[in-house]
Structure formats: structure tokens, C-alpha cells
Amino acid sequence: MTEVTDAVKEALEPLCAHLGVQGGPDALLGLERAEWEGKGLTKEHAPALAAFVAHAAQLQVLDLDNNPRLEDDGIAILAEALKSSPGPKQLSLLHNGLGDRSGEALAAALATNTSIEIIDLEDNALTDKSGETIAAALKESKTVQVLGLSDNRLEDGTGKAVADMLRVNSTLRSVALNGNQLTDDSVADGLAPVLRENVTLEHITLGCNDITDRSGAAFAEVVRATKTLRTLALDDNNLTDESGEKLADALGPNSSLRKFVIGYNLFTDKTGQVITRVLRRNTALVELDLWCNSLTDECSLDLSETLKVNKGLKILWLGNNKFSIVGVERIRAGWKEGEHHAGGTLNIAGENEEQTYMAPGQGIAAGMAGAPGPKLPPGGPGGAGVNV
Secondary structure, rough: OOOOOOOHHHHHHHHHHOOOOOOOOHHHHHEEEEEEEOOOOOOOHHHHHHHHHOOOOOEEEOOOOOOOHHHHHHHHHHHHHHHOOOOOOOEEOOOOOHHHHHHHHHHHHHOOOOOOOOOEOOOOOOOOOHHHHHHHHHHHOOOOOEEEOOOOOOOHHHHHOOOOEEEEEEOOOOOOOOOOOHHHHHHHHHHHHHHHHHHOOOOEEEOOOOOOHHHHHHHHHHHHOOOOEEEEEEEOOOOOOOHEEEEEEHOOOOOOOEEEEEEOOOHHHHHHHHHHHHOOOOOOOOOOOOOOOOOOOOHHHHHHHHHHOOOOOEEEOOOOOOOHHHHHHHHHHHHHHOOOHHOEEEOOOOOOOOOOOOOOOOOOHHHOOOOOOOOOOOOOOOOOOOOO
């Protein structure tokens, strides 16, 4: 960190004025949390932001979400300052429309920065051009623990680059790749084999990509082998019972997984029955998401009996399946009787109790088809919703 000169304070004045900071540059530089989401910051503020991160010795969190007018030009200026800045520990740049120029500039910063532990670039416009560069920059990182790349335009190039990075990186604890365009080529053939051997990653989310049962089966082997993975999300893909039964069966010997997200797939009672059987002996799993599959009353009785004796689950997402009102009430009764679920959450009727039920055997009306299931932020240290 360089000396805070009068010139530095002068450079900070436009940022102070825009944000209405009382106390001027001195107060600004004393911040621990700069939470400036949606503050209308533009690329004209970038030099002041760069001066801020270069001199804010106490800075822990820099949240610049939803400031799209920063543009790639502004992020490039900020990234240059981040190469040797004393902070922040957490950098968030969600919803900014950032392109590959920003991604590559941030990758260059990550290669030398020694303060950033959490970086979230969700919901931008990054492609493999910068995704691969970011992954390569993290090969030698000893500080970054959480990487958020969800909802970009990343394809298998990035998936394979992340897999290569995880072969050598021993610091990263959480990777979010939801909402991209990864296929089996990088998931089944790249990430899964690496994660069977990796002993440091704790959270990975791969929801809403374009993977199939080949990846599902490959991750069943990951679940069977891992001693460290705590969160696995494979929701909103194209998985069927072919891999669902394998994934469920792999939960039996697993003692590390706490959160398992497989909602919005194509699973039927075949997968449901295996999960029901496994939950009788698995006591490690705390949250299970089966939202929006095709489970019916056929597995509801066994599931109800299992919930009476299961000693681990605290959160269970079963909404938007095909249970009748009889099946729903049966499962609710089993959950209530299981004393270990006290204080937990069972969601089986959607997000509210206004959902319309149909006659037994016909399933629940599709009025909640658009209701969202649980969402996963990047997680890891400081990431709400992933660490359990």
C-alpha cells in the first residue's frame, strides 16, 4: 500500500461525492465493507475506485454488483489496481454485463493479488476466452477459496480448464458453474475424474448446464469416493433414472456430503425408491433437493417411514412432483414424527399453501410449474446457502 497523499485524496473526491460519503476521503478509506450495489457507478469513477482499493487498508468486502456502466474499460482500470492492493478479501461483480476483456484483466489481477479470497462474477457475459484464463491464473493461487462463474456463456473449454486447475490447486474450496453451457465432455470426462481424487474442494454447483446421464454416472463415482465434498448441485439438467439410481446409491457409503441438489431433472419413483432406502442409513446429508421431478405416491409410503427414522435431514425439497394430497400428507406426517427434523424445513406443496391439489392418483395441479427451487450462491467461506 502506498502513502495516502493529497493527490490520492483528491482522486477520491468524485467517488465520495457520488456516494454521498460523509467525512470525505478519510472516511472512505476507513471502510471495511464497501457495499455499492446498484449505485450507478460508471467507467468515469474507475480511477477513483482504483485509488480506493490501492489505499483502503481495512477493506474486507467490495460489492460492485449491478453497476453495468462501469463497462470493460472501468473494470480494466480497477483490475490493474487489484494486482497489488491490500484488499478486499471478497470481490463481487454480479450483473454487470462484463465481457472477456474484463475477465482477462481480472485473471491477470488474480495471478498476483494476495488478498482476494472470494470472487463472484455471476451473471455476466464471459466466454471461454476469459474463463480459461481465469482458471489458469488460479493454478498457483494460495488465497482464492471461492470462485463464482455461474450464469455466463462458458462452455467446455472453461470446464476442462477448471478441471486442470483443480488437479494442482489446493486452496480452492468452492466453484459455482451453474447456468452455463457445459456438456459431458468437460463434466464427465474432465471434472468428475479430477474430483474423485481431489481432497480440498468442498462445494461444486453444476446446475442448469447441458449434461446427461454420462455425467450423472461419473459423479456417482465422485460421491462414492469423496471424503471432502460437502455440496453437489446437478439440478436442471437432463438426468434420468439411469444415473439417478446410481447417484442415490452412492449416498449410502458417503459421509461428507451435506447438501445434494438434483431438482428439475427427469427422475421417477425408481430413483425415489433408492434414495428412500439409502436415507435409512445415511445420517450425514442435511439438505436434499428433489424439487420438480416425477415422484409419485408409489414412493410416498416408504419415504414417510424413512423420514421417521432418518437422523440427518433438516431441509427437504419435494415440491412440484406428482404426489396426490394423500401422498403429500403421508410424507408430512413422516417428517413430523421424525424428531430429528425438528426446526427443519419440508417443502412439498410449493412455496406457499395455496397450491391446488388434484384427486389422488392424478398428481398435483401444475399451477406451481414456474415456482423456483432453492438457489445456490457460490458458497464456501462466507457464502450463505452453501456451507451447511
